Amino acid sequence: MKILVLLKQVPDSDEVKLNPETGTMIREGVGTVINPLDLHALETALRIKETGDHSVTVVSMGPPAAEEAVREAIAMGADRAVLLTDRKFAGADTWATSMALARFAEKEGPFDLILAGEKATDGETGQVGPETGAMLGIPVATYVSRIAELDESGITIEREVEDGKEIWKLPLPSLVSVTKDVNEPRLPTLNGKKLARNASVERIGNDFLELDPSEIGLKGSPTRVVRIGTPKLSRKVEMYEGSSIRDGIDEIKKRLAPYLEVNHE
Amino acid sequence: MSDLLVIAERRGNEIHSSTFELLGKARELSIKRPLTVSVVVLSDKPVEEESAYALFSGGADRIILAVDRSFSRFNFEPYTKTLASIVREFAPEIVLAPATTSGRTYMPGLAALLKTGLTADCTGLDIEEETGNLLQTRPAIGGNIMATIKTPNHRPQMATVRPKTFSALKEAYESKSELVNFEVTPDLTQTEAKLIEFHPIGAGQKGVQDAEVIIAGGMGLRKVENMEPIFRLSKMINGTVGASRKIVDSKWIGHEAQVGLSGHTVKPKIYIAAGISGAVQHIAGMQTAEFIVAINRDRNAAIFNFADIGLVGDAVEILNELAKSLESEVKR
Numbered sequence: 001m002k003i004l005v006l007l008k009q010v011p012d013s014d015e016v017k018l019n020p021e022t023g024t025m026i027r028e029g030v031g032t033v034i035n036p037l038d039l040h041a042l043e044t045a046l047r048i049k050e051t052g053d054h055s056v057t058v059v060s061m062g063p064p065a066a067e068e069a070v071r072e073a074i075a076m077g078a079d080r081a082v083l084l085t086d087r088k089f090a091g092a093d094t095w096a097t098s099m100a101l102a103r104f105a106e107k108e109g110p111f112d113l114i115l116a117g118e119k120a121t122d123g124e125t126g127q128v129g130p131e132t133g134a135m136l137g138i139p140v141a142t143y144v145s146r147i148a149e150l151d152e153s154g155i156t157i158e159r160e161v162e163d164g165k166e167i168w169k170l171p172l173p174s175l176v177s178v179t180k181d182v183n184e185p186r187l188p189t190l191n192g193k194k195l196a197r198n199a200s201v202e203r204i205g206n207d208f209l210e211l212d213p214s215e216i217g218l219k220g221s222p223t224r225v226v227r228i229g230t231p232k233l234s235r236k237v238e239m240y241e242g243s244s245i246r247d248g249i250d251e252i253k254k255r256l257a258p259y260l261e262v263n264h265e
Numbered sequence: 266m267s268d269l270l271v272i273a274e275r276r277g278n279e280i281h282s283s284t285f286e287l288l289g290k291a292r293e294l295s296i297k298r299p300l301t302v303s304v305v306v307l308s309d310k311p312v313e314e315e316s317a318y319a320l321f322s323g324g325a326d327r328i329i330l331a332v333d334r335s336f337s338r339f340n341f342e343p344y345t346k347t348l349a350s351i352v353r354e355f356a357p358e359i360v361l362a363p364a365t366t367s368g369r370t371y372m373p374g375l376a377a378l379l380k381t382g383l384t385a386d387c388t389g390l391d392i393e394e395e396t397g398n399l400l401q402t403r404p405a406i407g408g409n410i411m412a413t414i415k416t417p418n419h420r421p422q423m424a425t426v427r428p429k430t431f432s433a434l435k436e437a438y439e440s441k442s443e444l445v446n447f448e449v450t451p452d453l454t455q456t457e458a459k460l461i462e463f464h465p466i467g468a469g470q471k472g473v474q475d476a477e478v479i480i481a482g483g484m485g486l487r488k489v490e491n492m493e494p495i496f497r498l499s500k501m502i503n504g505t506v507g508a509s510r511k512i513v514d515s516k517w518i519g520h521e522a523q524v525g526l527s528g529h530t531v532k533p534k535i536y537i538a539a540g541i542s543g544a545v546q547h548i549a550g551m552q553t554a555e556f557i558v559a560i561n562r563d564r565n566a567a568i569f570n571f572a573d574i575g576l577v578g579d580a581v582e583i584l585n586e587l588a589k590s591l592e593s594e595v596k597r
Contacts, residue, residue: 098377123405124526125385127373133341134377139458140341142370156461161366163276164465166338171457222382227413228405235557237569241577248576249587252558253594255535256587259478259502260595 001052001150001172003045004111005078006101006129007060008035009069010122034069037117039076039185040178044147045115046077047183055079057108061089061100067201075188075196082108086205091218094123098131100216103209105136109173113155116177118143126177133175141168145181267397268357269300270421271325272348272372274365275308280316283363285433287426288324291361292434294392294399300358303327303445305351307344309337317444322437329355331447335454338463339367342456345374350453352379357421358397361390364425372425382416383423386526388430388549389413399424404526404549429474429532430553473505473522478535481507481524481551482517485540485561485580489517494584495539501591507531507551509541525550540580543568560584 012033034042045056058073060066061084070081084100092100105111114133119126126142133140141157148167149156157176159166170176188196206216214220240248269291274281284304291302304325306312311332312320320328329351335343348371352360360375362368364386376383388411389402398415399422405412416422473479480499482492492506499506508522524531526546536554540561541547548571551557559572560580569575576583 093382094373095376095380095382098373121527126369127376127383127385130341130370130373131377134345134374139456140370140374141458143366154457159366161339164463166460166464167462169459169461174458222376222380222416222419223384224415224417225405225412226400226415229411229413235571235573237559237572237575239564239569239575239577241564245576245578245583248574249583249590251574252537252576252587253590255556255558256478256498256502256591257594259504259535260591 001048001054001112002109003048003054003056004105004109004114005038005042005045005056005058005073006114006116006132007038007042007058007070007073008117008120008128009033009060009062009066010035010120032066032069034072035117035120035122037119037121037180039117040180040182041115041117042073042076042078043183043185044178046186048113048147048150049077057082057111059084059101059104061085061092061097063090064203067203070201071196071199072188074199074201075192076186077192081199081201083201083203084205084209085203086216088206088213088217091221092216093221093223094125094127094131095222096216096218096220098128098135099211099220100209101128102132102135103211104204105132107209112172113150114138114173114175116175118177118179129175129177136173136175139170139174140177141170141174142177144176144178147176147182266299266301268355269294269302269359269361270329270352270355270357271302271304272360272362272368273304273306273320274363274368275306278313278316280306280320281363281365281428282433283365283426283428284320285323286428286431287361287363288320289433290390290426290431292324292438294359294390297392297394298397301326303329303355303357305329305331305348307331307333307336307347309334321440321442324434324438324440326441327443327445329445329447331449333449333454335456338460339371340456340458340460341370341374342458343454344371345378346453346455347447347449348375349378351447352421354447359399360421360423362423362425364427368425372423376423379421381419381421381423382414383425384414384416385425387424387426390424390426398422404545427530429530472529473507473524473531474529476505476507476531476533478502478504478537479507479524479531479533479551479554480504480537480539481509481541482512482539482580483509483541484511485542486512487540487581489515491581492517494581494588498584498588498591501588501595507536509544509547538568538572539584541568542566543571
């Protein structure tokens, strides 16, 4: 079975600072890692690999600097790591990113199973998985918390949704995006790290994907960020401090009083 | 007049409240730019009269109803293909859906098929009168900034909105009450994906999303034992316990209690943030609460900027004090 895992590289800290004057992200000193939620997708693939004759390819789109994050996947046990990188891909939104990933999956496929994380910890859209699946014309299951069964006839999964738990059987190929409940990702082994150091990350550009310029990068992206701002402060706070704390507590008490459980005895 | 579609969220036979919140927002947008607001209902049976009436008075000019067995629960291929077909027929300028597990799945699929833009988890929606461009505001880069996003050259413009972000109409809308039955052809519902089982979760326990009063704890409580006054208070007032991401990561409480960007968005009547410093990710999840109380040792904590009242002091002491005082109230 051929398995493809979609990875994104993200800043390795959730404490990204902003330049207060320009409103832009301060990237200096912020490394990149594989999106932590994608590690659960990779782990899912690696556990499948351990059960038989399966191969795991990971693919990411990003600048050349993303190579280090992708290499980490080899240290964990992936067979092949691919970075879609090309100046022409720059500025891609989720649509254009999915387009490139879907084209890669088509050209290098067919893959029997495509795995993705729930969302990236930076953009938090969770859109690339389902968009890629729709572009490939295959079934998609999101919020998957357990892989129950997998064989040639398909994959049986559990999804956690607002009103309960669903169990689905999907045919192959399908795209499955997993939550962090699906497993506990392994750490890279020392051996794996050695292997990764010498392994090459394949770089693929649009020469290979042959997408129309209107479908890639900023030009291929329907959305535009038009304004960036810091969240606005909309309240005027009344502060209680030191000797006035008592008044503050009384104020909360007054607000909560209507909700007190009434004793009907 | 151009169209705006709201995709309805169903829970069993009920239309979920998030649908009415989107209808409320749609009516607000239609003041700036005339829009016919349609609500799309995908269901395995016709909508009940009561639900139809609620949707019309909730702000819909039109109900587009697509009925097929495969819509009993959300299924990716039938949903995306049918919705794409509906969008092609009605050619709306805007498509809105709740950012639920299903909305966050079919909307990307739909955007992919239609080659158009989609903005997830919008916290603000506005419209440019001239161009009809939808101004979609959402937290970005881990919630540290708010980005406003446009889809200038593609239609429809698509956005998902988390439940409890906007408000439903307070007064009934006088609707033309048009009901359109959309014919679902077999090619639209073709899929090999099969639902095998569904296990509903027991009703009764109020989730943090539906709570009227939330008392939320953060790292400022210092240790898990200090959650006790939060549980005690919340029980007294029939409230719900909320949490910052840090204490969920520290396993003081389950993920279901987490408020914020990677947890739940909440809109209670009262929100008490105890020992929560106010990371933007957290703020994004609770800033639409009606009344916010912040309790923190650090008078410069960001949370105070978003609160209606702020108490500077030890959250554990203050909560204990408050609980004691409320207890004496009950006894009296």
